Amino acid sequence: MEYEVRAESFRLEINENVYQRFSAYIESYNYNVESGGILVGILDPSHNSIIITDITEPFDRDRQTRYGFHRMEKGHQEKMDQLWEQSDFKKTYLGEWHTHKQKRPCPSNIDIKNWIKISKKNIHNSQRLFFIIVGTEEIGVWMVVHDMVKKLEVVEN
Amino acid sequence: MLDLQKEFIKFQENIKLDDENQKLRDKRDILLKKLKNTISDDAASYSTFNQGSYAMGTGIYPEDEDYDIDVGIKFNIDKDDYSDPLEPKMWVKDALDGHTKKVEVRRSCVTVTYQENGESAYHVDFAIYAADNADEKMYIAKGKTYSDDEHRYWEVSDPQGLIKAIKNKYSGDDALQFRRVIRYMKKWKSHNFSSNGDSAPTGIALTILAYDGGFSINKKYDWATGKYIYDDFSALCNLVYNIKKRFSYSWSSEAGQMCHTMSLSLPVEPYNDLFVKMTDKQMENFYQKINKMLEKLNEVKGKTKRSEACTILVELFGEDFPVTVDKSMVGTSESA
Structure with missing residues (x-):
C-alpha cells in the first residue's frame, strides 16, 4: 500500500516499509518514552513528488524521556551518509519524526519552534521538509510554509 | 560550478539504445534469416548492413513512440535495369509478409512492426538499394505501392559514407x-x-x-x-x-x-x-x-x-x- 499526502502542487509519498515501521510503533510501542529519528527519501521532480523511503530510529546516545525526544547527530548522520552512498547519491534528509502519547497527535510549542528552526537553515537539498508525529492511533504530517506550520491532508489510493 | x-x-x-539491445538484434537476425530463406528466386543477390542511429552509435529510446532499427539491403542490380524501384522493394515485402501483423512498403523503406499489448513497440526498417550501378554510386528505392510514377524513383544515397x-x-x-x-x-x-x-x-x-x-x-x-x-x-x-x-x-x-x-x-x-x-x-x-x-x-x-x-x-x-x-x-x- 502506498500512503500519500497531498499539499499544494506536489505529492508526498511514504513508502510501505516506512509506514509499517510507524504502524509497528502504533501497535506495540508502550510510549513510556518518546522515540524519533530522521526522514530520508528521494526527490522526484518529474512527477512533482517527494518520496520518504527510509527513517532512522533512536540510537543509545539520543535522550528519550516520557515527554520528549532529543535526537543527537551521531548515529543518524552515519546512517544518512550510508543511505546516500548506497542510493547513488539520491537519498537526502527530508525532516524529522517522533512519537507522542496522543491519539491524534498535535505538535507542542517546542516541536513547532524546532521545526521552524530546522526549516530555516539553508543547508537542505529539499526545499520542502516534513515533520511526522506518530500518535497512539494516527500519524500526522506537517511542513513549514513561510514560518507557519501547516498540516498535510491524507489522500488514500 | x-x-x-x-x-x-x-x-x-x-537513454541509450545500442548494440547491447539483444531484443532488437534478435528480431533483426530472425528477419534477415527469413528473408534469406523465403526471398523469391527472381530476386537478385544482396548483402546487408546496419544503418541509421543504431549503426552510428547515437540511438536512444524515444518517448511515447516505438523505437526502430534500420537495416540496409544492397541488391546487386543496376538501377537502370529496374525502371520501377518498387520491384526490388516487393522482393523484400513479399518475403517478409505475414511475419508480423504489419509489414508495409513505405516511401523510403519496407517496415516490419512488432506489437506488444496491442501497441506498436518497435519496428525494423529495411532500406532497399541498387548497388551495382554504372556510376559506382548507390541508389535508394523510393515510392509506395500506389505511388504514381513521379513518386517512384531511385535517389542517389550514401548511407555507409554517412x-x-x-x-x-x-x-x-x-x-x-x-x-x-x-x-x-x-x-x-x-x-x-x-x-x-x-x-x-x-x-x-x-x-x-x-x-x-x-x-x-x-x-x-x-x-x-x-x-x-x-x-x-x-x-x-x-x-x-x-x-x-x-x-x-x-x-x-x-x-x-x-x-x-x-x-x-x-x-x-x-x-x-x-x-x-x-x-x-x-x-x-x-x-x-x-x-x-x-x-x-x-x-x-x-x-x-x-x-x-x-x-x-x-x-x-x-x-x-x-x-x-x-x-x-x-x-x-x-x-x-
Missing part, C-alpha cells in the same frame, strides 16, 4: 563524448516536441548540427591521474549555443512573419537540406525551444545545490536524468 559529469553519464546509460563520416569524426574517448552529447540532444527533442513527426527536427538533423561545427570536445587533462576528464555539460552548452547562432532571422512570406530559420546539408550524397520538411513556423518554434534550453542550461550553471541543478535538467530531459543530492547534514533535533 558543479561537476555533473557522473549524472550525465548515468543519464546516457538510461556512418563512416560520423564514426570517423572523432576517435577513442572523444568519439564517446561526441555520441553522448548527440544522445542528449535527441532526448531533449523527444521530451520537448510532440511525437507526431514533422514539427520537430529529425535525429539526423541534430546529429549533423553537432557534426558540422556545432560540437567540440570538452575535456581537461588531470595531472593527478594522468587522464582526461570529460565535461559533457559544457560540451552540451557549447553545442546548443552554436545551434542558436546558426539560425538567421528574416521575413518569411510563407509564415507572414519574421522567422528564425536555417538550412543544413547532409554531408554525403544526396546533400539534401535536412530541414526541408519543416515549415518556417516550425523552424521558429525549434529556435524558441533551443533558446529556452540555453536559458535553462545557464540557470544550471548558477546553481550551487546539486538537487536544484538536477531538477532543471529533469525539466529539460525528463525523468531519465538522475536527481542526485549533496551530502545531507542532519544536525540535532529536540521534540516534546
